[in-house]
Amino acid sequence: MNTRTLVKNLAALPDGPVTVSGWVETVRDQKKVQFVILRDESGAVQLVNPATRELPEPIEGGEADAAASARLATTESISALAHGTFLTVSGELKHDERVKLGGLEVKIGSLEVVAEANPETPIAADSSLDKRMDWRFLDLRHPKQHLIFRIQTTFEHALRQYWVDNDFIEIHTPKLMASASESRAELFEVDYFEGKAYLAQSPQFFKQMAQPAGFGKVFEIGPAFRADPSFTSRHATEFTSIDAEMSWVDSHEDVMRMHEELLVAAFTAVKEKHGAEILDLFGIELEVPTTPFPRIPLAEAKQIVADRGYVIPRDDADIDPEGERQISAYVKETYGHDFVFLTDWDISLRPFYHMRHPEDSALTNSYDLIYNGVEISTGAQREHRIDVLVEQAKEKGLDPEELEFYLDFFRYGVPPHGGFGMGLARVLMLMLEEHSIRETTYLFRGPTRLLP
Amino acid sequence: MNTRTLVKNLAALPDGPVTVSGWVETVRDQKKVQFVILRDESGAVQLVNPATRELPEPIEGGEADAAASARLATTESISALAHGTFLTVSGELKHDERVKLGGLEVKIGSLEVVAEANPETPIAADSSLDKRMDWRFLDLRHPKQHLIFRIQTTFEHALRQYWVDNDFIEIHTPKLMASASESRAELFEVDYFEGKAYLAQSPQFFKQMAQPAGFGKVFEIGPAFRADPSFTSRHATEFTSIDAEMSWVDSHEDVMRMHEELLVAAFTAVKEKHGAEILDLFGIELEVPTTPFPRIPLAEAKQIVADRGYVIPRDDADIDPEGERQISAYVKETYGHDFVFLTDWDISLRPFYHMRHPEDSALTNSYDLIYNGVEISTGAQREHRIDVLVEQAKEKGLDPEELEFYLDFFRYGVPPHGGFGMGLARVLMLMLEEHSIRETTYLFRGPTRLLP
Numbered sequence: 001m002n003t004r005t006l007v008k009n010l011a012a013l014p015d016g017p018v019t020v021s022g023w024v025e026t027v028r029d030q031k032k033v034q035f036v037i038l039r040d041e042s043g044a045v046q047l048v049n050p051a052t053r054e055l056p057e058p059i060e061g062g063e064a065d066a067a068a069s070a071r072l073a074t075t076e077s078i079s080a081l082a083h084g085t086f087l088t089v090s091g092e093l094k095h096d097e098r099v100k101l102g103g104l105e106v107k108i109g110s111l112e113v114v115a116e117a118n119p120e121t122p123i124a125a126d127s128s129l130d131k132r133m134d135w136r137f138l139d140l141r142h143p144k145q146h147l148i149f150r151i152q153t154t155f156e157h158a159l160r161q162y163w164v165d166n167d168f169i170e171i172h173t174p175k176l177m178a179s180a181s182e183s184r185a186e187l188f189e190v191d192y193f194e195g196k197a198y199l200a201q202s203p204q205f206f207k208q209m210a211q212p213a214g215f216g217k218v219f220e221i222g223p224a225f226r227a228d229p230s231f232t233s234r235h236a237t238e239f240t241s242i243d244a245e246m247s248w249v250d251s252h253e254d255v256m257r258m259h260e261e262l263l264v265a266a267f268t269a270v271k272e273k274h275g276a277e278i279l280d281l282f283g284i285e286l287e288v289p290t291t292p293f294p295r296i297p298l299a300e301a302k303q304i305v306a307d308r309g310y311v312i313p314r315d316d317a318d319i320d321p322e323g324e325r326q327i328s329a330y331v332k333e334t335y336g337h338d339f340v341f342l343t344d345w346d347i348s349l350r351p352f353y354h355m356r357h358p359e360d361s362a363l364t365n366s367y368d369l370i371y372n373g374v375e376i377s378t379g380a381q382r383e384h385r386i387d388v389l390v391e392q393a394k395e396k397g398l399d400p401e402e403l404e405f406y407l408d409f410f411r412y413g414v415p416p417h418g419g420f421g422m423g424l425a426r427v428l429m430l431m432l433e434e435h436s437i438r439e440t441t442y443l444f445r446g447p448t449r450l451l452p
Numbered sequence: 453m454n455t456r457t458l459v460k461n462l463a464a465l466p467d468g469p470v471t472v473s474g475w476v477e478t479v480r481d482q483k484k485v486q487f488v489i490l491r492d493e494s495g496a497v498q499l500v501n502p503a504t505r506e507l508p509e510p511i512e513g514g515e516a517d518a519a520a521s522a523r524l525a526t527t528e529s530i531s532a533l534a535h536g537t538f539l540t541v542s543g544e545l546k547h548d549e550r551v552k553l554g555g556l557e558v559k560i561g562s563l564e565v566v567a568e569a570n571p572e573t574p575i576a577a578d579s580s581l582d583k584r585m586d587w588r589f590l591d592l593r594h595p596k597q598h599l600i601f602r603i604q605t606t607f608e609h610a611l612r613q614y615w616v617d618n619d620f621i622e623i624h625t626p627k628l629m630a631s632a633s634e635s636r637a638e639l640f641e642v643d644y645f646e647g648k649a650y651l652a653q654s655p656q657f658f659k660q661m662a663q664p665a666g667f668g669k670v671f672e673i674g675p676a677f678r679a680d681p682s683f684t685s686r687h688a689t690e691f692t693s694i695d696a697e698m699s700w701v702d703s704h705e706d707v708m709r710m711h712e713e714l715l716v717a718a719f720t721a722v723k724e725k726h727g728a729e730i731l732d733l734f735g736i737e738l739e740v741p742t743t744p745f746p747r748i749p750l751a752e753a754k755q756i757v758a759d760r761g762y763v764i765p766r767d768d769a770d771i772d773p774e775g776e777r778q779i780s781a782y783v784k785e786t787y788g789h790d791f792v793f794l795t796d797w798d799i800s801l802r803p804f805y806h807m808r809h810p811e812d813s814a815l816t817n818s819y820d821l822i823y824n825g826v827e828i829s830t831g832a833q834r835e836h837r838i839d840v841l842v843e844q845a846k847e848k849g850l851d852p853e854e855l856e857f858y859l860d861f862f863r864y865g866v867p868p869h870g871g872f873g874m875g876l877a878r879v880l881m882l883m884l885e886e887h888s889i890r891e892t893t894y895l896f897r898g899p900t901r902l903l904p
Contacts (some may be wrong), residue, residue, distance in 0.1 A: 004700060022863050023666060041619075084865035117834055117865035138860055140665035149667065153622040157612060167493075170605040172692045172876075174895045175627070175675050178902040182853075186854030189643045192689075193681065193899050199642065206895060213592035214475060215601065216493030222674060223627050229645065237644075239699065240624045247493075248456060248473055271630070343752035379889055384567055405904040413475050413536035418751055424624075443626045443658060447645050450630040452661065452857040 004088065008042035010104055013093055019104060020045060021088040021114070023141070024274070025082050034078045036108075037101070038087060040183055041146070046101045047089055049108040049364065051075045068240070074111055084117030110295045110356050129436065133444055136452060140442075144281045149275050152428060156221060158269035168217040168244065172205035179402055180427060181205050182351065184450035186226045188237075199225035202421055204353070205406045207245040212414040217246040220422070229447050233436035234374065234426060238445040242427075245419030252365040255379045255418040256341050259369065260293045270431070282432050285340060294335050294405040295367075297344040301327045305436060317346035354382040355418075369422070372430040379420030386410040454492075456540065460494035461555055465545055470558060471764040472497060473540040473566070475593070476533050479557070488560075490539060493598065498553045500542055503527045526563055535571030536590070552665070562730045587895055592894075596733045598647065600892055603726050604880060608673060609695065610721035614714050620669040620696065625658035627675060631854055633657050634803065638678045651677035654873055657858045658719060659697040660834060664866040670699040673876070681899050686826065686878060692895040694879075697871030704817040707795050707831045707870040711821065712745045715791070722883070734884050739790060746787050747819075749787035749796040753779045767800035779827035795819045804844040807870075808832040821874070824882040831872030838862040 005013065005022040022040030026268045029051075041185070052071035059170045075088040081087075091109040099105050104320070123135045132139040135404050139145055160170070182201040190197040200206075202224050204411045224241040244262075249255055270278075273443040278286050302312065302319060305326040312323045318343040321325070331340040347356060366380035389410055390400050400407060428440035438444040443452065457465065483505075488499040504523035504799070543561040552556050562639035575587045584591040591597055592636040592812055612622070625779075632639050634653040642649040652658075654676050662670040676693040695713075696716030719740045722730075730738050747754070755766065756773060757778045764775045771779070783792040796815045799808060806816040835841045841862055842852050852859060880892035890896040895904065 014666070021867065039666065041621075041666055077583070079568065082865075084866045086867045114868065115862070115866045118863045121864065135860075137661045137665040138864055140662075146666065149621050153616065153620075156622055157616050160609060160612065163608050164605065165770075167537045168809045169493075169601050170606075171601065171894050172467045172675065174690055174897050175903060176677070176690050176897050188649075191641045192902065193679070195639075202750065204903075209589045209895075212591075214491065214493055214598065223624065225628070227645070238626055238628050346521075351706055386567075408587075408904070410567070410589055412573065413534075413538045415473065415538045416566065435716055442623050443661075445626050445628050450649055452630060452860070 004040075006042040007045045009039070010093060010106075011102060016092065016096050016274070017090065017109075017170065018093045019088060019090045020047075021105060022086070023088060023152055024083055026083070026119070027078065027081050029079050031388060031431055034075065036087075038089065042246035044143075044340075045103060045130075046099055046105040047108050047432050048089065048105050049074060049078055066275055076109065077111060081113075082117040083121055084141075086114040086117075087152055088112045088114055090428055098347075103445075116369045118175060119189075120326060126335070129438055133438060133449065134452070136443055145282055145439075147274065147390040148279055148428060148432065148434075149442065151278070151432070151441075152424070153268055154270050154273045155266050155428070156242075156424070158266040159221070159262055160219070161269075162265040163217075163219045163244065167260075168219045168246075169215050171203075171210060171215075171220050172220050172222065173200065173202045173203040177205075177226070178405070179238065180329060186228050188225050188227045201226055202241060203243050204421070205420060206210070208353075208406075209409050209418065210236075210245060211247050211384075212418040214253040217244070219244045220409065223254065223423075231446065236425070236427075236437060236441065237447060239437070239441070240424040242422040243419065247415040247417045247419040249416060252343065252367055252379060252381045255381065255420055256293070256295065256343075258368060259379060259420055259422075260289070260339070264291055278432070284431075284433060286431065289339050293339040293341055293369075294303060294331050294337050295343050296327065298332075298342045298346070299339075299344070302341050305332050316348060318349050321374070324370050324375055328370050331370075331408050338372050339406045340370050341367045342370060350380070352396040352398060353380075353382050353389065355383045356392075365418070369420075371427065372433075374426060374430055376426045376430065377420050377422035379418065381397065381416070381418035383411060384414045386414050422450060455674070456492075457496040459490070459492050459497045462497060462545060462558075463547075463554060467541065467546050468544065469561075471540060471542045472499075472546045472558060472644075474538070476535055476537045476539060476569070479530065479533050485534060486527065486854050488530060488533065488539075490541065495617055496553060496586070496675065498551055498557040499543065499560050500557050501526060501530055512847070522652070523795075526560065529563060530560075533565075534569040534571035536593075537572055538569075539564040540564045540566055546590050578831070581890055585809040585890060585901065586904075588846055589722070599726065599729055599733055600880060600884065600886075601894065603722055603884070604876070604892075605904075606692075606722050606725045608876070609717045610718040613716055614717040615669075615671045615696065618669065618710075620671045621662070623655075623659065623662060623667070623668050624674065625652065625655040625668050625672060627652045627677070628658075630857070631724050638680050640677050640679045641648050653678055654693060655695050659695050659871060660805075660858075660869065662697060662700050663834075663836070663869040664861050664864060665862075667699075669696070671696045676873075683898065686881075687889075688889060688893065688897055689899060691889070691893070692876040694876055695871065695875040697869060699727070699868040699869045701719055701833055701868060704819055704831060704833045705796065707833065707872055708745070708747065708819060709873055711874075712741070712743045712791070713828070716741060719883075721830075728870070730884070735808075736882065736883075736885060741789065741791050745791040745793055745821075746783050746789050747777065747793045747795050748783075748819075750794045750798070751796070752791075753794050756782050768800060770801050773826070776822050777829055780825040783822075790824050792822050793819045794822060802832070804848040804850060805834050805841065807835045808844075817870070823879065824885075825879060826882055828878045828882065829872050829874035833868065835872035836862060836866045873900050881892065 022038045025037040025039045028035040034049045042113050052075045087110050091106045095104045176197045188199040220243045271286045305323050311324050345366045348362045354366045357363040368375050369377040425437035425440045474490045477489040477491045480487040486501040516694050543558045547556045587718045628649045630860035640651040666669040672695045723738045757775050764776050797818045802816045806818045820827050821829040877892045
């Protein structure tokens with residue numbers, strides 16, 4: 001393994017010889033001295049080289065000439081460095097308070113060009129989002145973009161740590177299915193040998209399968225696919241879905257309690273590990289939410305929004321994106337909270353497998369979680385009584401025969417259960433006040449984007 | 453939330469009232485006393501009920517009659533219990549050494565049938581593997597099957613803990629691609645709006661993209677898809693792939709070193725958490741491998757196999773499954789090790805993106821990892837020099853134009869790098885000496901299996 005020192009670890013070293021590897025962020029090629037800003041995955045450092053622009057007049061004895069030739073060659077190769085070129089540099093570390101970048105620099109001894117960059121960099125700081133997506137691997141070199149994925153790593157690991165600590169089992173449900181898991185409308189069809197398969201729109205049916213299987217509590221973080229032709233900042237044809245499902249819930253309240261504890265654990269981990277960098281690069285003082293998150297029944301939320309003067313332009317019982325922003329603003333003003341559970345959704349807005357209220361069969365034991373004005377998750381208690389489930393499927397116009405494999409899960413004993421699905425890129429987008437999930441997705445997929 | 457006690461936690465409680473929830477494993481309905489074995493995700497417990505078979509003669513005062521009626525009702529509902537029915541039972545916990553199952557039992561006070569099972573259980577202990585897959589949610593109720601997925605949880609969490617501790621970044625690469633990632637031959641085609649997309653056969657290209665992106669070290673655990681029509685015990689059309697890729701490697705040796713440390717961390721975690729249960733249910737004393745794992749160049753391995761008297765029936769430079777078993781047996785006998793890296797594969801057996809030996813351009817800087825006689829992983833240093841990479845692609849008969857988006861990753865600076873992909877279900881299959889990855893996959897997918 002390359003014996004380089006990560007840039008972030010230089011500060012703790014004494015002055016002396018070091019080797020660093022990374023890519024060229026900028027070159028300042030002055031007459032007498034050259035500066036290179038070298039970046040690696042941990043930070044950036046200034047490299048310095050006193051320029052040797054020409055060989056001295058020949059003198060007796062060749063040795064000095066060879067050294068001078070080497071210095072000239074180094075100088076010339078620094079002058080030729082293209083932005084993005086990967087280098088390994090050995091030199092002398094020197095702590096020096098006057099150096100703005102971290103108070104240290106490395107005086108270049110030897111320099112090895114590992115892979116030259118094409119000097120025509122195809123994107124710039126002011127390139128359009130779409131253009132940046134075309135060259136995502138260059139876009140991701142920027143410290144902000146890089147931080148997003150280190151935050152993602154910490155966020156997901158904290159979720160899993162919570163689940164593992166609470167005896168959840170990790171599952172990987174199949175993404176190839178014989179039929180739709182959610183809606184026929186947004187389904188990708190796959191040529192499957194002599195027949196057809198479909199891409200899972202969510203792990204819904206299969207995470208529920210873990211309940212009659214006696215797994216108790218399960219989680220999965222994996223891809224989900226929606227053939228959704230929309231081009232909003234919040235939709236993708238492929239996204240990372242965070243899912244949990246657990247047995248023996250009394251209602252959606254139990255699911256919400258797990259959900260909020262989970263988010264507190266994850267936000268705490270992100271703030272501890274990256275809080276200072278988030279403030280530095282995004283200008284955001286990340287807040288760890290307090291529990292319990294506010295809970296507002298949807299009908300009440302709509303009344304609050306109406307009282308604030310916003311008329312939701314819909315004929316059904318649903319709320320719209322501006323309504324979500326309004327109720328979020330109300331919650332922030334009233335409770336100082338960034339999250340709110342909107343509960344008790346009308347059955348017309350929910351899939352057949354959501355359990356209905358014991359007292360009011362027009363409502364479901366379900367919720368949406370709104371974070372900073374945008375829906376990030378849907379959760380519910382599931383209907384586990386096979387006769388009721390079949391009736392609800394029929395009411396929604398579904399053919400129970402097509403759902404047979406799923407309905408079988410409920411015919412050989414099943415505990416009451418509930419869970420949620422949450423979009424990873426949405427949470428990160430809202431946490432970092434980004435404008436699109438394209439920024440918080442490693443490689444975005446949309447109706448017209450399959451590359452790179 | 454249901455206030456049940458998990459069965460595994462009963463042993464630590466004093467005698468007294470408890471509530472347990474789970475499913476009926478067996479009922480012994482004797483004339484004077486009834487026994488129910490109730491199982492939940494943590495274990496099994498004996499429930500006991502003194503049978504009340506008929507009401508006593510009416511006497512004065514109704515109260516005693518009501519209690520007797522309740523006892524009769526409980527007795528009758530126990531007699532009617534079908535295997536698999538989910539129950540909640542409140543009763544009196546009593547520690548009693550004479551009870552074989554954990555030295556305790558619960559005397560039933562009240563019993564609530566939560567979801568009745570269809571009494572016709574469609575599978576039995578001796579059902580065929582294919583039949584068990586048809587009813588996977590019932591198959592998974594068995595303690596052995598259940599343990600497999602708790603081991604999976606621990607195994608994966610330990611992998612991620614190692615990576616997080618070593619500053620790897622977690623990525624989710626897209627599974628929808630514009631072209632093939634590995635081979636045109638085993639590619640699933642998806643109808644994608646007006647065009648076509650393909651399912652990723654591996655995250656290969658996209659985890660490599662993280663290298664010019666400056667991510668340094670990345671990992672992913674996610675699905676991969678192969679339109680492979682074979683029906684062996686080791687192949688699936690969808691499988692969970694464990695992938696890592698890292699910058700600044702000097703050769704595949706650096707990848708192997710990370711790979712073996714990672715496996716030691718994961719096996720250690722599994723042994724610590726589940727060693728006793730694995731011994732109990734699978735009869736296996738799990739061994740944590742020692743480092744370094746033996747490394748044998750492929751050509752040498754083939755000679756060893758030949759010297760053992762096995763002639764590999766192939767005309768090319770490859771080894772075959774029996775050859776893998778033979779070399780594994782040799783390594784076990786010679787070094788007492790369950791793992792072996794077979795290194796330095798012939799270029800004819802490797803994809804175009806494997807780096808070739810600096811000294812011998814007929815060989816690659818690559819390896820396969822064999823565990824208990826079966827290949828579980830392929831790793832390599834990648835070719836990062838664009839001109840060499842293009843030449844190697846052409847040599848393999850590929851059209852560089854089709855690979856343009858991938859080749860671009862190497863045109864704007866890229867560090868040397870390498871990594872591996874490893875099949876999760878294969879590792880678990882071999883760890884637990886199971887005969888098929890169907891046993892260690894939550895829901896298997898094959899050419900003729902898309903259900904449930």
